[in-house]
Amino acid sequence: MAYLSTYSQDDSETYYSTYSRDDFDEPSYTAVLDLEWGWHVDKRKVVQPLREDFVRVKEEQSWLNDPAYQCKNHSEACHNLGIVDEQYLQIPGMRQNAVLEEWQPVAVHRLNQIRRMGLTRGAILADAVGLGKSWEALALMMHMVRTGSHQGKPFIVVAPSLFVDQWAEKIHAITDIFHIWIYAPDRQGDDASSENRIVTRLEEQHEVFGSKEQDPAVVVTSYETLSSTHGPSAVKKWCRNHAQVYDPDALDMPARCTRSLRGKFSMAVFDEAHLLCTRRSGFSLAGMWLHAPFNLLLTATPFFRDIRDFDSYAPILLWPYPLPANAYDPTRLTSIFHSAFGSDDSRILCSREFVFKHVLAPDIDPPQCQLRIRAILKHLMVRRTVASCVWLDSDRKISACHPPALRLTMITPFKDAELQIYQHCADTYQSDFLEPSPKRCSIYKWDMHKLRQVLMGSTWIGLIALERRLASTSLISDIEALNDGRNEVLQRFREALEKDGIPMAGEQGRSFYQKPLPAATGPDAGLDLLLHGSPKMRSLIESLQHQVCLLGEKAVIWTYHPGEEAFVGAALHETGIPFAILHPDSQKERRDSIIADFTDTSGNGCMVLVLSYLVPSLDLNLHLACRQVHLFSPPPSRAAFDQAMGQVLAFRCGQTRPVTIFEHQVPNTLNINLDRHSRWSDLPGFQTNMCKSLAPNLKKGAFDLRWYVIRDDQIVALGRGERLAKGDIRDPWQTIERLRRSIWNRS
Numbered sequence: 001m002a003y004l005s006t007y008s009q010d011d012s013e014t015y016y017s018t019y020s021r022d023d024f025d026e027p028s029y030t031a032v033l034d035l036e037w038g039w040h041v042d043k044r045k046v047v048q049p050l051r052e053d054f055v056r057v058k059e060e061q062s063w064l065n066d067p068a069y070q071c072k073n074h075s076e077a078c079h080n081l082g083i084v085d086e087q088y089l090q091i092p093g094m095r096q097n098a099v100l101e102e103w104q105p106v107a108v109h110r111l112n113q114i115r116r117m118g119l120t121r122g123a124i125l126a127d128a129v130g131l132g133k134s135w136e137a138l139a140l141m142m143h144m145v146r147t148g149s150h151q152g153k154p155f156i157v158v159a160p161s162l163f164v165d166q167w168a169e170k171i172h173a174i175t176d177i178f179h180i181w182i183y184a185p186d187r188q189g190d191d192a193s194s195e196n197r198i199v200t201r202l203e204e205q206h207e208v209f210g211s212k213e214q215d216p217a218v219v220v221t222s223y224e225t226l227s228s229t230h231g232p233s234a235v236k237k238w239c240r241n242h243a244q245v246y247d248p249d250a251l252d253m254p255a256r257c258t259r260s261l262r263g264k265f266s267m268a269v270f271d272e273a274h275l276l277c278t279r280r281s282g283f284s285l286a287g288m289w290l291h292a293p294f295n296l297l298l299t300a301t302p303f304f305r306d307i308r309d310f311d312s313y314a315p316i317l318l319w320p321y322p323l324p325a326n327a328y329d330p331t332r333l334t335s336i337f338h339s340a341f342g343s344d345d346s347r348i349l350c351s352r353e354f355v356f357k358h359v360l361a362p363d364i365d366p367p368q369c370q371l372r373i374r375a376i377l378k379h380l381m382v383r384r385t386v387a388s389c390v391w392l393d394s395d396r397k398i399s400a401c402h403p404p405a406l407r408l409t410m411i412t413p414f415k416d417a418e419l420q421i422y423q424h425c426a427d428t429y430q431s432d433f434l435e436p437s438p439k440r441c442s443i444y445k446w447d448m449h450k451l452r453q454v455l456m457g458s459t460w461i462g463l464i465a466l467e468r469r470l471a472s473t474s475l476i477s478d479i480e481a482l483n484d485g486r487n488e489v490l491q492r493f494r495e496a497l498e499k500d501g502i503p504m505a506g507e508q509g510r511s512f513y514q515k516p517l518p519a520a521t522g523p524d525a526g527l528d529l530l531l532h533g534s535p536k537m538r539s540l541i542e543s544l545q546h547q548v549c550l551l552g553e554k555a556v557i558w559t560y561h562p563g564e565e566a567f568v569g570a571a572l573h574e575t576g577i578p579f580a581i582l583h584p585d586s587q588k589e590r591r592d593s594i595i596a597d598f599t600d601t602s603g604n605g606c607m608v609l610v611l612s613y614l615v616p617s618l619d620l621n622l623h624l625a626c627r628q629v630h631l632f633s634p635p636p637s638r639a640a641f642d643q644a645m646g647q648v649l650a651f652r653c654g655q656t657r658p659v660t661i662f663e664h665q666v667p668n669t670l671n672i673n674l675d676r677h678s679r680w681s682d683l684p685g686f687q688t689n690m691c692k693s694l695a696p697n698l699k700k701g702a703f704d705l706r707w708y709v710i711r712d713d714q715i716v717a718l719g720r721g722e723r724l725a726k727g728d729i730r731d732p733w734q735t736i737e738r739l740r741r742s743i744w745n746r747s
Contacts, residue, residue, distance in 0.1 A: 122295030461533030
């Protein structure tokens with residue numbers, strides 16, 4: 001089958017010889033992403049750029065428009081996808097109001113080329129958040145149905161559990177050609193009578209795998225469901241019941257295993273595919289055991305931890321290939337890495353055996369590993385950001401399709417008395433913030449009780465004393481009460497603070513919330529209490545008074561931890577501004593009601609939406625209702641920032657007005673130090689555990705210091721099988737000391 005390549009051999013040689021354009025080096029990658037803010041910042045705060053700056057920007061952006069990750073020829077893409085009018089980009093079968101954006105047809109066409117060529121088992125769609133990856137995946141599915149290449153088999157979409165219903169709703173909103181099934185046997189009490197729900201274990205005899213003449217079907221399920229019913233745990237149980245030995249290293253289920261869905265789907269789509277980045281986990285094995293002819297991985301952050309995440313993607317994306325004897329000849333490696341599309345060498349390059357021996361082997365150093373993975377990705381990845389051209393050879397960038405955004409940093413320092421209390425608490429805990437394992441000296445956990453106090457204290461001094469109350473099970477009921485118009489949490493705040501103050505901060509802390517407070521019966525007493533000790537809240541309320549009360553604009557507030565949600569909600573209740581809080585445990589009915597109320601354009605209802613970074617943000621679609629965004633605390637990671645901003649930034653599909661992003665920062669606090677590390681990944685792994693542990697309903701994670709080294713005075717996580725480099729320090733005690741200096745900003 002012919003493959004229409006946009007490459008030339010000269011292009012390929014030039015591409016591989018330019019190693020300095022390192023798309024996978026985290027600082028370089030982050031720098032490129034930050035370049036996108038060149039048109040998203042307050043111009044009054046930017047110095048006049050020099051010619052050298054423009055040259056650097058051009059060089060940094062060059063790899064974004066490399067043909068390795070994009071296609072040109074928009075007209076050819078439209079023709080092959082059956083799009084009749086290039087000004088009205090509709091795949092046949094789309095509903096009348098469903099239209100692709102102008103950068104999407106070339107991506108769908110490219111993915112279809114990768115699928116048809118058969119060189120790999122799948123592809124990675126790594127477009128930045130907000131560019132419509134789910135639309136592109138659905139467009140590919142519809143094209144496969146139109147051309148009959150699905151062969152009458154259903155599709156399967158695997159997503160995080162909280163996204164399952166949203167995926168089903170999105171498919172229904174875009175097209176009516178699919179029969180949508182939701183596979184959720186663990187949700188039998190949730191609309192179990194609905195005919196489109198599969199509430200028992202899916203087996204080969206189910207009607208979804210019926211005749212080829214029936215309507216094409218899409219099964220939407222979660223990673224958790226797929227893993228528990230068709231993953232390692234299910235296979236182990238089957239083996240016990242059938243007197244067989246479970247082989248943890250097997251590439252497939254036992255031949256007669258009834259849990260197998262091998263080859264039953266025409267294509268598998270994995271949303272938030274970075275969840276597969278742990279090799280041989282329940283998620284990755286269950287996905288691999290589907291043995292779909294084509295696997296499409298959707299993620300804006302494919303290398304979630306480091307470049308060796310590809311180790312876990314390889315079994316899903318690459319075919320096994322019987323290699324010729326000279327494939328391992330070192331003199332042949334150069335020609336293989338420069339192989340042309342469709343050649344025998346390209347099949348060797350994109351085989352599991354070759355990748356594990358010559359790309360991901362422990363003796364391959366990181367720079368060489370990065371360079372070689374780039375050679376593979378040109379065969380299977382599509383990646384664009386707002387800085388990319390809408391298609392190659394176009395003089396329009398994706399960012400030009402929508403209005404710019406304005407990014408403002410609101411620096412609000414503590415008052416002197418507030419700062420003294422905060423620093424007293426931080427100094428108390430800075431040398432005792434890790435819990436060692438009693439069994440293994442290298443295993444540690446974050447002492448989240450202490451760290452939460454310091455983190456929450458930067459939001460409001462009062463939260464230092466209230467931390468235990470806000471980490472209790474009553475927090476969810478407090479948030480629901482605020483959503484129902486009852487500020488039950490405020491009275492408990494006042495009683496606790498007036499009684500004990502902040503005892504861990506000495507006499508000054510004990511007296512801070514006593515004399516200065518007005519009588520509890522005063523009209524503004526509640527708000528005064530919450531403003532006292534919170535520079536961020538003082539700044540936020542001032543901004544909302546102008547944006548919401550004066551201009552009638554709606555606003556979104558992103559928060560870091562559950563206590564912040566309750567604190568912000570309590571303050572908004574006292575101002576009288578209509579608001580709602582969407583937290584990770586919100587039921588679907590409550591979530592849908594809140595979103596509908598907030599996005600209502602009648603001028604009534606909810607004006608401010610408060611969300612945690614832990615809230616799943618797929619298809620919140622706030623961009624048409626809101627253009628005032630407040631980051632009340634720094635996001636826990638670059639990925640969380642991208643997900644949050646993807647819902648409201650101006651380059652989100654359909655946005656027509658500029659967006660203003662306010663980043664509220666209190667200098668000299670733990671939050672700011674962690675934000676710096678999360679953006680530049682100075683603390684790999686630690687930040688992830690920190691984020692998870694901040695949610696009371698999530699299991700606290702531990703980390704093994706044996707996998708971390710000090711390299712050039714920075715903490716670095718070793719990849720799977722990675723060897724120590726010259727000069728690496730692998731001493732847990734020195735690592736802890738370096739970590740302490742990093743997160744507390746101590747020299």
